[in-house]
Amino acid sequence: MPIFKIKHITNYKYETPVRDSANQVILFPIKDDYQKVVKHDLNISGSPEIEIFIDYYGNEVGTFTQNEPHTQLKIFSKVCVETSPKPLPQDDMFGNEQWNRLDALKYEVPYIDYLRQEVFEGIAQLKETALSIKQDEDTPYQTAIKYSAHVFNNFEYIKGVTAVDTTIDEILKLEAGVCQDFAHVLTAMLRLTGIPSRYVSGYICPNRDGMRGEGATHAWAEAYLPEYGWLGLDPTNNCIANENHVRLAVGRNFADCSPVKGVYKGGFEHIMEVNVSVGYNDEDLNDNETYFKPTEVNYSKPSATVTNVRKQNSYQQYMEAIQQQQQQQQ
Amino acid sequence: MLSRVASSLYWLSRYVERSDGMLRMLKINYASSQDTIQEFTWKPIIRIFSADDENELLNIQHDSRAVIEYLLLNRENPNSILNIITLARENARSVQEHIPKDLWQCLNEYYHTVKDEKLLWYVQKDDPITALDLLIKQVMLYHGTADSAMERGESRSFMKIGKHLERSIQSVDILDVKFSSVSTNPDLLTDIAYWKHLLLSLGGYELYLKTYRQGFDAKNIIELVMLNNDFPRSALYSMNNIERYFNRLKSESNIEHYNSLSFKIGRLKSMITYSSVSSMEEESLHNYLTEMRSELFGIGNMLNEYYFANS
Amino acid sequence: MIENFIQNYLNHPKTYDEMFLDSENYRNHYSNFIKNFSKESLENLNKKEELAKKLFMSQGITFTVYDSGEGIEKIFPFDIIPRIITSSEWLFIEKGIKQRLKALNLFLKDVYSNQFILKDKIVPINVIYSCPHFLREMYNVNVLHDIYIHIAGIDLIRDHDGTFYVLEDNLRTPSGVSYMLENREITKRLFPDLIPQCGVRSVTEYPAILYKNLMALSPRAVSNPTIVLLSPGMYNSAYYEHTTLARLMGVELVEGRDLVVKNQKVYMKTTIGLQQVDVIYRRVDDDYIDPLVFNPNSVLGVAGLMGAYRKGNVAIVNAVGNGVADDKAVYTYVPDMIKYYLNEEPILKNVPTYQLSNPDELKFVFENINTMVIKKTNGSGGYGMLMGHAASEQETEEYKLEILKDPRNFIAQPTISLSSAPCFINGKLAPRRIDLRPFALNGPDGISIVPGGLTRVALKEGSLVVNSSQGGGSKDTWVLTS
Incomplete structure (x- = not known):
């Protein structure tokens, strides 16, 4: 039964003071038979009141505001999680029978949400690809494994070519991306074949060989299998996501699970640093800096409220946006 | 009152006041340009009323019509009458339910007058004074309507503060520009036309003649523009009004903010009241005016922070 | 004389005309109006039409059309001839709308909690789950008094036999009520004494009822809750309506940037500091209302508002997520909802x-x-x-x-032919197609509908589209006492 000590730091730094920020965090590990939270400390600069609620997908979501002017927002989550492996599917039911069972779930909550794929340009083509990979006699389990391998083999893992709002069409064209993009493609393939599929955000807690997705939050997919339930599939590492994957949230896509997001007023540019480190020993949760892996920092520009066109100043952009949106409202 | 509403009223009033000052300056300067044998320069005006592109503008400094057109009607010039009146009207529009209908119609008409194509024709081809007079009349209508129709409350106080803040900044700017020319060209000190022109621009010529009998003298001019409480464009007069209308905003719920801004206003007022022309000149007039301008901006910034919620 | 104006009043074939039975006879409930109207000279009527235009313009009752960046202010065309509804017709409409609204409100409560109607397969689940306005963020959110639809505008039309049909339900941010009020004010000026003589019921109570309902929604038990009207701002085409309603109710007109959320409570920024807001009558769409939860690029909303709403610290009118009930694919099932929730036969028909x-x-x-x-x-x-x-x-x-x-x-x-009503066009009465949007208000004391509404007119000859964006105008709408 592995016990992981995870430190997750999200640090926003603003060029000039910002205020009236409203934020949302989904950083509370899911609690179920395979995942126990031993301890969780969530520290946020300025010590705002955190309001927690359960969202539609069953995730714990925290919200808080920071109204006083500030130049930094640091969210420090320390968790100690004990995981246990979920036995793999027996997969001893006839394939046909399994597919029929999935078909019967089509109009059931929650599966309906995890079967419906938003329309995108290349949807027909991706469906064709997916169906060509699947053999007639394949069970949903076998199909899911094949799809995960397909994504792993056909997409290159490159950081920085995609962003949080990259569409599936763009990923398919690039044939590259990071864990989030891999997970989006896999969920789409599964859904188009009739297997309910969820997007999962969380942490990967690698063995000492190192794996893709460290240093930041990780993402993968889950497929729903009859008589089994949800099976985690990590297309970024081509493996079953099991006791080495700590789940934070599930949803239809990244937008439902975004670990940290916020909106603020003022300022112009900001940078966000994310740092996730995983340790196995008790002292790893102490504040001394002996992390298991050398830290890796992700610089990315979150999409909220910052636009890149610098021809106008931000006030002018803001006023123009106001005017445009006011006109759009019916 | 909503911060945004207060802010809009304040800016609406500042913009109209700015247009008022500009129009008068343009009119007097244009008249002077018709009255001189030497080449007339618009350089001081350009320096007061346009923040950027100064170099480019200096190319047209001898072309009166071009300068007037630029300052009046140029869409690219953020400080043109066209643009600031558009802003004044937008501000008014967003607070329509807080101002009398008459005042809104007044601004609306001002705006339509600026946008009238006839205006450009006067400036380019005919008598530019006609164009300026048409606009000056609109400002006067605005002032009259505001005085008679605006309810006597918080709204009006913010408008008055905006108006007098804008006005004192203008007076300080004009004085500074005019006297800095003197420091590079001492001959101007005895140039009667130069001083007369300055006083006319500020609308203080007649009062000056009545007050000072011994002709034009730099000291007296400074005294009038800074310290004469009967002169409605003097710095002291404006400060008295800022103080008066600010006092009316006193409220227990934001007493800390009120006190710190009240202190700042009081300090600036004392600085002016207890100055004499000789003390101003001692530390150099330019430094004195620079400090005063930064204090005035400071008042604007504090209003912005404490009363307008930075919006 | 009336005959002078109705020469060649061509009835559209197979169309129900509100005033004329056939080319010679008019319906009884117009007789009082016609008696007075026929005394007017053509010259007088033209003057009245002019006066109406002038009144709209000078009062700034305009909407703004944007064309290549420049806003052009236009008046919503007004036809001086009122549309008259009998008291028995009105009773029927009123009953029908109340029934419909009750069912729709129950549906919203259900679809965002137990989903019984989906489990019983009355409304197909995929219709709901594929609806972009079905907001999962609203699931299990407690809405005060279980009222989702506080204000509704139900669009009614009449087929060739005069039967009323519901064309669509507007349950999000229905607009047009200011025109209902202004049209009446203008008619009072155009035809002095006529309204009392004809026994027309008053519509002026609307802002008072709305205000009373908004007051009742305050989550804080204070004697003087803060109610605001949240407008997208002055560039919005309905800005005039927002200022009018705010003025008539005496509530503050705010924009998103005037509000801020602090620890799950909403405040407005005033010159003397933050003031807590209790009720928001919003005229901003769901997608724009909270950039933290919905469209992150929105600058019209208030970041964190949904958190305050979820916590019950602020009431939002209409509720968030109502779009799932007025989606046109869901519309089909409204009669089934009425049977399912109320065990009644629908009074008003669906198209x-x-x-x-x-x-x-x-x-x-x-x-x-x-x-x-x-x-x-x-x-x-x-x-x-x-x-x-x-x-x-x-x-x-x-x-x-x-x-x-x-x-x-x-x-x-x-295609439904829509009923026609006479309009004063170029000195003559000519038939034009109309619809009717009554405005219903739903509060803790029940549903009330002021007797009247907005009658929209397709002013283009032969047109069946009454929307103002498509060249439509409006008429005053009279509901008679008897």
Whole structure:
């Protein structure tokens, strides 16, 4: 039964003071038979009141505001999680029978949400690809494994070519991306074949060989299998996501699970640093800096409220946006 | 009152006041340009009323019509009458339910007058004074309507503060520009036309003649523009009004903010009241005016922070 | 004399005219009006029309049309001849709308909590789960008094035999009520004494009822709760309406940037500091209302508002997520909802509607496209419609391709002829097509509908589209006491 000590730091730094920020965090590990939270400390600069609620997908979501002017927002989550492996599917039911069972779930909550794929340009083509990979006699389990391998083999893992709002069409064209993009493609393939599929955000807690997705939050997919339930599939590492994957949230896509997001007023540019480190020993949760892996920092520009066109100043952009949106409202 | 509403009223009033000052300056300067044998320069005006592109503008400094057109009607010039009146009207529009209908119609008409194509024709081809007079009349209508129709409350106080803040900044700017020319060209000190022109621009010529009998003298001019409480464009007069209308905003719920801004206003007022022309000149007039301008901006910034919620 | 004005008043064939039974006889309930109206000279009537225009313009009762960046202020055309509704017709409409609203409100409560109606397969689950306005963020959110629809505008039309049909339900941010109020004020000026003589019921109570309902929603038990009207701002085409309603109710008109959320409470920024807000009557769409939860690029909303709402610290009117009930694909099931929740027969009929996501219905509609009106399920304002009988072959073909991309986004209805009413056009009375949008207010004390509404007119001859964006105008709407 592995016990992981995870430190997750999200640090926003603003060029000039910002205020009236409203934020949302989904950083509370899911609690179920395979995942126990031993301890969780969530520290946020300025010590705002955190309001927690359960969202539609069953995730714990925290919200808080920071109204006083500030130049930094640091969210420090320390968790100690004990995981246990979920036995793999027996997969001893006839394939046909399994597919029929999935078909019967089509109009059931929650599966309906995890079967419906938003329309995108290349949807027909991706469906064709997916169906060509699947053999007639394949069970949903076998199909899911094949799809995960397909994504792993056909997409290159490159950081920085995609962003949080990259569409599936763009990923398919690039044939590259990071864990989030891999997970989006896999969920789409599964859904188009009739297997309910969820997007999962969380942490990967690698063995000492190192794996893709460290240093930041990780993402993968889950497929729903009859008589089994949800099976985690990590297309970024081509493996079953099991006791080495700590789940934070599930949803239809990244937008439902975004670990940290916020909106603020003022300022112009900001940078966000994310740092996730995983340790196995008790002292790893102490504040001394002996992390298991050398830290890796992700610089990315979150999409909220910052636009890149610098021809106008931000006030002018803001006023123009106001005017445009006011006109759009019916 | 909503911060945004207060802010809009304040800016609406500042913009109209700015247009008022500009129009008068343009009119007097244009008249002077018709009255001189030497080449007339618009350089001081350009320096007061346009923040950027100064170099480019200096190319047209001898072309009166071009300068007037630029300052009046140029869409690219953020400080043109066209643009600031558009802003004044937008501000008014967003607070329509807080101002009398008459005042809104007044601004609306001002705006339509600026946008009238006839205006450009006067400036380019005919008598530019006609164009300026048409606009000056609109400002006067605005002032009259505001005085008679605006309810006597918080709204009006913010408008008055905006108006007098804008006005004192203008007076300080004009004085500074005019006297800095003197420091590079001492001959101007005895140039009667130069001083007369300055006083006319500020609308203080007649009062000056009545007050000072011994002709034009730099000291007296400074005294009038800074310290004469009967002169409605003097710095002291404006400060008295800022103080008066600010006092009316006193409220227990934001007493800390009120006190710190009240202190700042009081300090600036004392600085002016207890100055004499000789003390101003001692530390150099330019430094004195620079400090005063930064204090005035400071008042604007504090209003912005404490009363307008930075919006 | 009236005869002078109605020469050649051509009745559209197979159309119900509100005033005329046939080319010679008018309906009884117009007789008082006609008696007075026929005393007027043509010259006088022209003057009245002029006066009406002038009154609208000088009071700034305008909407703004944006054309190449420049805003042009226009008046919403007003026809001086009132549309008259009998008291028995009104009783029927009132009863029907109340019933419909009750069911729709129960539906919203259900769909965001137990989903009984989906489990019982009365409304197909995929219709709901594919609806972009079904907001999962609203699931299990407690809404005060379980009222989701506080304000509704139900669009009614009449077929050739005079039967009323519901054309659509507007349950999000229905607009037009200021025109109902202003049209009446203008009529009072145009025809002095006529309104009391004809026994017309008053509509002036509307702002008072709305205000009373808003007060009752305050989550804080204070004697003087803060109520605000949240407007997108002055560039919005309905800004005039927002200022009018704020003024008539004496509530503060705010924009998103005036509000801020602090620890799950909403405040407005005033010159003397933050003031807590209790009730928000918003005229901003769901998608724009909270950039933290919905459209992150929105600058019209308030970041964190949904948190305060979820916590019950602020009331939002109408509730967030109502769009799932007035989606045009969901509309089809409203009669079933009435039977399901109320165990009653629907009083007001629905226009037959074909779901294009159903392949059989799609095929039928494509085969009969010339007799159909096709609409986007999430569209409004008359934009993006195809009028089958009027469209060119090319337009039809292009529209078909658009439908095939995602048929869920479209529905089709047979073209309904709409009733006509006389309008004063070029010195003559001429028939024009009309509809009716009564405004219903739903509060803790029940549903009330002020007797009247907005009658919209398709001013273009022969047109069946009454939307203001498509050249429509409006009329004063009279409901008689007896």
